[in-house]
Amino acid sequence: MNAGATKPASAAAPPRPAASVEDAPHIAGAAETAAGTGAGVPAGPTPTTPPAIDITGLTVRYGQVTALEAFDLQVARGETVALLGPSGSGKSTVLKAVAGFLRPTAGRVRLTGRDVTHEAPNKRGIGVVVQNYALFPHMRVADNVAFGLRARRVPRAETARRVAEALEMVGMAGYARRYPRELSGGQQQRVAIARALAIRPPVLLLDEPLSALDAALRADLLGELQRLRADLPDVAIMYVTHDQTEALALADRIAVMRDARLVDLDATDRLYRRPPSEFTAAFLGAANLIPAQVVRDCADGAGDAQARVGALTVPADPARAFRAGETAMLVARPHTLGIEAAGADGTLPATLTGSQWRGATYRLTCLLDEPSGVEVRCDVATMDGVPALGQPVGIRLPADPCVLVPTGTQR
């Protein structure tokens, strides 16, 4: 599994024609992604090895309702791509179309180069794990795991061996004779994963697999999935979730979706550290978006870019080219902000309006004096020295330049 502080970038997505319009999704190509992280590149498609999953122009409509619009994505062998987005953004629709559970209105789905757009689900050879486990209640655990192998007429001895292997892999070897109803939610999900893996699929689709579990179990199983990922170096995984923690922990790349469209696609750490749009900045990591004015013309990633926030001029890291005077948004994560006494040098004047204890940290809410009415959230380890609610404070921006994203891409 590639989870960790630094994630290797994927070479899965080939470079696409650059879209210059602001609303166009930011889709990082292989070279860009690798350069962005400076990390190694896992096995990906080369001119001779097609992507494990290749989705082009996928559109799904139900009458007048568009569930998915012109969706493009390539996932390399051994790569994990998380589809992240709010409810109704179309991420599960992508998964269902890839699995063959619904027929797309337009577009193509290819699995390792084979066009499966109109193929039945049972011909695609994909492993699918869903939120509610979907175990067969009348079958024992071993029979559940063996179901796919029996459907493929795998010889009995081989089936038994692979069932044992799959159950061993998810730590459920001792539960083969149990019925699903005799297992906890976490155990049932482990069995569901074993069942999907038993057929040794080149592609594994996980549709919010941890959503039905409580917080402690979710954390446990997330660790299991990370370990499992390391054991499956050749399997391409598409992981649908609305939980950014899961996406950050598991994915090599994240595809951010909204309103049936792909908004941004990039390597996980790069998307987190340098979000290209307001929406991604807010959705992935709940960043503060502070309206600012660009001081001078600057190019994407220009080192000398500056932005003015209220009376303060700060260095910025532009996510695209900006013109002098243009309004943009400074992206500042809550944990990177500091709270100081009102009037301290180099701070933004604000009023403390709320505090919330979160165990390890306190989440403070402040209203900026200028631009007025802008709410900023700030995480601090202690309340020592923090003024009382309703009192003026100074908000210190991080020492590193904040990412500057165009406005109007949140909606």
Add this chain to the structure above:
Amino acid sequence: MTATATVAAPAPNPDPPSTAPKPGRPHAQKFVNSLWILPPLLLVGGFFLYPLALVVKQSFIAKDGTVGLGVWRETVDSPQFTDALWHTVKIAVLSTAGCLVLGFFLAVVLAFVPFPGARLVSRLVDTILAFPSFLIALAFTFLYGTAGVVNAMADELGAGQPLVGFLYSPWCVIFAEVTFYTPFVMRPLLAAFALVPRDRLQVAASLGAGPWRVVTRILLPEAVPALAAGGSLTLLLTLNEFGIVLFIGAKDVTTLPMLVHAKGAVTFDYPGACVVAVVEVALSLALYGLYRFVFSRTGAARAGVVA
């Protein structure tokens, strides 16, 4: 404190609250409550148990007034009775089997194969449950009778003699009963299928199972309680079916209800009719017992069947 000290103590209430329990009252209340059982008991006793008891009593009294097992011996030993019993069981079992197969197929189609008008068809199924059974027989006569629609059309096309001639055979009775009673199997099945998560079927398909395997290995086991409940009910109803058999008027097809009718209303053999009626009731009660047993054991209540 002063204020507290000056507050007057409440005057003692000379009459205890009327809700206070009185000695002996619970028994009186119990007696009054138990009177509520009388109306239903009188109804069941007067309109069902008493006539039934008279039928049982009559079955032991011969036409000449002799009391004994003579009528039973004479009736049960008759080839007419054996024939009717055989036909009753055969028609009921075959009709039920037909209902189970057709009902399962139609319920699967209605529940899992999306097509325009599926909801309308589902409502029509409910409507059939409200029809009297003889209407089906009447419709069959119009359709498949010698001068029915099918034969008339065949004649128009130059087929010459009646093309369809099964109307007066036992198969037509079975066909009609299957047509009428299939909704009785479909209704609990549709309720059961509504509870099957679609994810389960989709995952089964993704694992490589074709439609047939998904239906037989995933859906069928889920449907067993509903099939058992619907099947038991259908068997019970087809065993007692009278209207369809009478209206079809199939040649040489006499069932137990028909025999009761013939003995009671045609040959005026009341004691013989009572014997057949008692056998019919015993058979129905035994089957009803089986139905309840199956229902409670298989948890068909969860499948949406009203017991």
